Amino acid sequence: MSDRLTLSGGASVSAFPPLPREPGFAVYVHWPFCAAKCPYCDFNSHVRHQAVDQERFASAFTREIAVMAARSKGQTVTSVFFGGGTPSLMKPETVASIMEAIAANWTVAPGAEVTLEANPSSVEAERFRGYRAAGVNRVSLGVQALHDEDLRRLGRLHGVTEALRAIGLAREIFPRLSFDLIYARPGQSVAAWEAELNRAIDLAADHLSLYQLTIEEGTPFHALRAAGKLQVPDGELSADLYQATQDLTRARGLPAYEISNHAVPGAESRHNLTYWRYGLYAGVGPGAHGRLMGEGGRYAIATERHPETWLRMVEDWDSGIVTDDLLNRSEEADELLLMGLRLSEGIDLPRWRRLAGRDIDPSSEADLAEHGMIERLGPDRIRATPAGMMVLDAVVADLC
CATH class of the missing domain: 3.20.20.70 (Aldolase class I)
Known part of the structure; x- marks a missing residue:
């Protein structure tokens, strides 16, 4: 072919x-x-x-x-x-x-x-x-x-x-x-x-x-x-x-x-x-961001933004890391929702549930669905509609 x-x-x-x-x-x-x-x-x-x-x-x-x-x-x-x-x-x-x-x-x-x-x-x-x-x-x-x-x-x-x-x-x-x-x-x-x-x-x-x-x-x-x-x-x-x-x-x-x-x-x-599928990634260079697993869970990592300052930091200490924060499960769930709802394939609800420790609020979901902002793709996936994509921050805030 x-x-x-x-x-x-x-x-x-x-x-x-x-x-x-x-x-x-x-x-x-x-x-x-x-x-x-x-x-x-x-x-x-x-x-x-x-x-x-x-x-x-x-x-x-x-x-x-x-x-x-x-x-x-x-x-x-x-x-x-x-x-x-x-x-x-x-x-x-x-x-x-x-x-x-x-x-x-x-x-x-x-x-x-x-x-x-x-x-x-x-x-x-x-x-x-x-x-x-x-x-x-x-x-x-x-x-x-x-x-x-x-x-x-x-x-x-x-x-x-x-x-x-x-x-x-x-x-x-x-x-x-x-x-x-x-x-x-x-x-x-x-x-x-x-x-x-x-x-x-x-x-x-x-x-x-x-x-x-x-x-x-x-x-x-x-x-x-x-x-x-x-x-x-x-x-x-x-x-x-x-x-x-x-x-x-x-x-x-x-x-x-x-x-x-x-x-x-x-x-x-x-x-x-x-x-967008909330995977892991390493960010290198001035102002890069990453998400890596470590002791206790997922870490949000960021490096120094100013190029020459970053350069001196790496030469002195091998990296320019300035942020290295362990995310709690609620923060991870929020990130997964914000990233995943950008995709036409939506998000996997069981994965979100494992992170959040709860279900998405059914009344919020029903209200957003009634207004044409989100839709189900079977029992385990949810996505934003084209109308919901235009106001995604508000959709995510309502679902959280």
């Missing part, structure tokens, strides 16, 4: 077998540096006007990986994700060094998914081939828009031409490809978004991440909106844009498997499913 499919409209995509329900074990690697800070971004990303000492950082990653591996003995890595920041600013040699450290400290499953985020402005064919040689088999491109004017508004350093070139190179070099788009942008209509989304699906391989623009406190966009200089779609239009996204991707063969993520069935992000 062929390992390729064709979507309506002609896009060729990889075919994959159904994914197992087990979360797997993931390693997240945070590269915190960017060429420029986007005005909507509140991620832990930093601009440096001097060259970053990548060899020194790679050595620090290796040391922190050893610490995280010692706390997760016996785990088999099923996915690795290089996020940021802009990981495509890393030299291929830096990526290779980190991958070698991961393989030296854990068992890596055959066919493990290895994803690297890339910005079209920092894409070069030679560098992409270097990442592929280092073990990267999936790339996630930060395209964000297919309109030059909107890319400028979003503070992106690339234009549509560069984005299309990056998509083409990625499809040639990597077995799997995803790219991001932001919608609910200033002045965007449903019709304009549908046209852009159709074009994106024609370009897509097997996965798209489609995010509504959110205005985060502390960002330049937040200040502009407060000053009346930035207007984004209101709640009703945002809801229409969201619904159009769900309808169109489903019709074109990339249904939503999570609030903002769409894939050919079987081509979902293995790494992100580890998070």
